[in-house]
Amino acid sequence: MVIAAGASSYECNMLHFWLYVSAANVPPRSVDDALIYLQARNRNAARGISGYLHREDGYYVQYVEGPPAELDQLKNLIRRDWRHENIRVLADGSIMARKFFAWDMAFTDAETSSFRAIQALSGGETDIGRASAEEILTFMERTALSGRARSVSQLAGHSGVSSLIFAPDGHSGV
Numbered sequence: 001m002v003i004a005a006g007a008s009s010y011e012c013n014m015l016h017f018w019l020y021v022s023a024a025n026v027p028p029r030s031v032d033d034a035l036i037y038l039q040a041r042n043r044n045a046a047r048g049i050s051g052y053l054h055r056e057d058g059y060y061v062q063y064v065e066g067p068p069a070e071l072d073q074l075k076n077l078i079r080r081d082w083r084h085e086n087i088r089v090l091a092d093g094s095i096m097a098r099k100f101f102a103w104d105m106a107f108t109d110a111e112t113s114s115f116r117a118i119q120a121l122s123g124g125e126t127d128i129g130r131a132s133a134e135e136i137l138t139f140m141e142r143t144a145l146s147g148r149a150r151s152v153s154q155l156a157g158h159s160g161v162s163s164l165i166f167a168p169d170g171h172s173g174v
């Protein structure tokens with residue numbers, strides 16, 4: 001396999017992904033919570049990482065994808081992060097193409113797009129802590145396509161972090 005120099009090397013077929021659920025240790029929409037999004041903005045694009053982070057009912061669920069070495073580095077950081085615990089891997093492996101090509105990190109929470117509410121409509125598992133990888137990925141892909149998710153790349157500055165990230169945008173829960 002020929003790996004081209006520069007950003008295009010991220011688009012060769014050596015992409016890995018990681019999907020997990022964890023228990024949050026910081027309150028929703030707190031500064032500690034909000035800083036995660038700024039850290040993702042600062043690191044992910046530079047390292048060819050894309051993905052989706054959702055928070056609901058005291059859980060984080062995150063899907064990340066990118067070049068293996070960069071993804072491994074990020075996984076180590078995330079595994080050691082005090083802001084959550086009990087990380088349970090739902091799926092990981094190799095992929096040929098990104099699911100979230102256009103997103104450094106798409107993000108939603110229960111207020112912008114509720115997994116529980118959407119699953120209740122379809123009769124699926126409503127408890128995100130018990131949902132399958134397929135249910136969570138379907139939710140993420142649909143929500144990203146629906147325009148309800150925001151991207152960390154849209155975030156600016158470090159002042160007033162929490163209100164900046166979670167400013168009302170007119171989205172309701174579902």
Ligand SMILES: Cc1cc2nc3c(=O)[nH]c(=O)nc-3n(C[C@H](O)[C@H](O)[C@H](O)COP(=O)(O)O)c2cc1C
Binds near residue numbers: 036060
């Ligand atoms: C649930 C969760 C998701 C995270 N997602 C990312 C991410 O996608 N990208 C990232 O760089 N850091 C993420 N972090 C933060 C990392 O664990 C780590 O604190 C951060 O990358 C360090 O950034 P810094 O070197 O800029 O301080 C996440 C943390 C938590 C708790």
